[in-house]
Amino acid sequence: MVRWQHGLWLFFLPSFGLLAVVLLWPLGYAVYLSFFDYYLGSGERTFVGLANYIDLLTEARLWNSMWTTIIIAFGSVALEFLVGFALALALYRLNGSAKVFSVLLFLPHIVTPVVAALFLKWMLASNWGFIDATLLTFNIEPADWLGSPVWAKVSVILADAWVFTPLVMMVLYAALQGLDTSLLEAAQIDGASSWNTLRHVIIPALIPAIIFVISIRLMDVFRFFDLIYVLTGGGPGTATETITMYTYQLGFRMLEVGKASALGVITLIVVAILLLTINRGLNKAYRGGDR
């Protein structure tokens, strides 16, 4: 068997070679760029050390975008989790006809994100959009869904939830199907109410799946771009400008690639800290809570 294992590393070569060239090298280069004042338009670059980072961290626009990101991230992930979990439980309960529902409910997630965003934009468009046209029928004055700072945030959260709730639902539904049914039967025989079964049997058993799905959703919200780009472009003003949108503006509109790289690195650090905290927090809540 030892002879056999020998040379297996050769199988890694193409893939890891690729990853080194197209992933690690560019990432390293981005970190390197973050120490330069580099305007791509003129091609001039000067080493400035940590100045990009200091600039960014003392800037109101960065904190505004950070705050916006946090509101949108927590708003949409909370909504997705609650609705997704409820749907997963409903599907689990139905069993037989669940298949048709799961496919239909899944559609918004699998559609090209840009296309999904357009679908929503045509719902929310003022006056002729489906929502406004419906409200106007009943003589209700509609709000400016994408044009007022508060409603734009709400719309973006709902849009994110529309696209990503199916993912949460599917992961939790799969986890539910993997549950040990004898536990559920035991709870039923003991006469536990559905609520108690949910709280003391189902949720504890699902904790790994819950941590997993919340973590990947938070990671994705922090870097998700397509929906906001199409729906609001970060506006009105900077009302829905997330960190990702701001990085895009810096890097590809203003061509300040050094500063944009620094912002990318900051985002990475924020996401890493957030995930560590969440994993630890949820794990602790789970171990300490249910005794």
Added chain:
Amino acid sequence: MSAQMRVGQQRTTWLIFIGLCLFTFINLTPLIWAVLTSLKDPRDAFTIPPTIIFEPTLKYHIQVWTENDFVFYLMNSLIISAGTVFISVPAGSLAAYALSRIPRRSAGPILSALFTIRMFPHMLLAIPFFVMGTFLNMIDTYPLLILALVAINQPFTIWLMHGFFLEIPRDLDEAAAIDGCSNWQAFRIVILPLARPGMTVAALFSLLLSYNEFLFALVLTGTDTKTLPVAIASFGGEDISSWSLSAAGAVGIMLPIVLVMLILQRHLVRGLTAGAVKG
């Protein structure tokens, strides 16, 4: 269980069923509305109240694919997606196979490292790709976008294929080794045929991911290599007067995906948790 309880349970099941029907319908409204709009003439598209009774026309579906450059964008999308799949899936499968055959304590860290890569903001990758692409004069060429898509696709492919390879018993490789096969022969002759269904799934998911990708396509392509998502975003984003036309385009882009999804149904959860579709 008492009869009374059973009746109660049945009633709850019905309530859940009706609730789900309602929710599904409301949830699909944006999609239905877009499909309806794509079949409407402007006089039906711009009405208050919104109408569902109208004479449907396929005019705009035909127009968007014949009078605009959408066929060209579709070709770009297909070339780029196919290129990504042909690089990413073979390389990823080889690595995944090796991962599934080395001891777990060595495979674990590699797998979690790959999973961590998911965390990287794509922006942090798009910037260096853009800068290097500018240097190398490769902006608006197929290879640049394909390489970028391989970068975000590779960890996903390895994760997905790793799961498939784990399901193929190790005894098979060992038997092959005893018969005198080299690693490569064992892989090619014994394992690969068994892994083909898994590779098909990985290829379809990768195809979907590349077809749907927007950020890299937006910043790395130009007039020569523009993909469908970039085209529809600029086309349907602003002007509401050509509403039916953009709706027809958007619905057209969606159709092949629905088809792929129906094929992939059984594997959806696995693919999604590995990070398909939205990168």
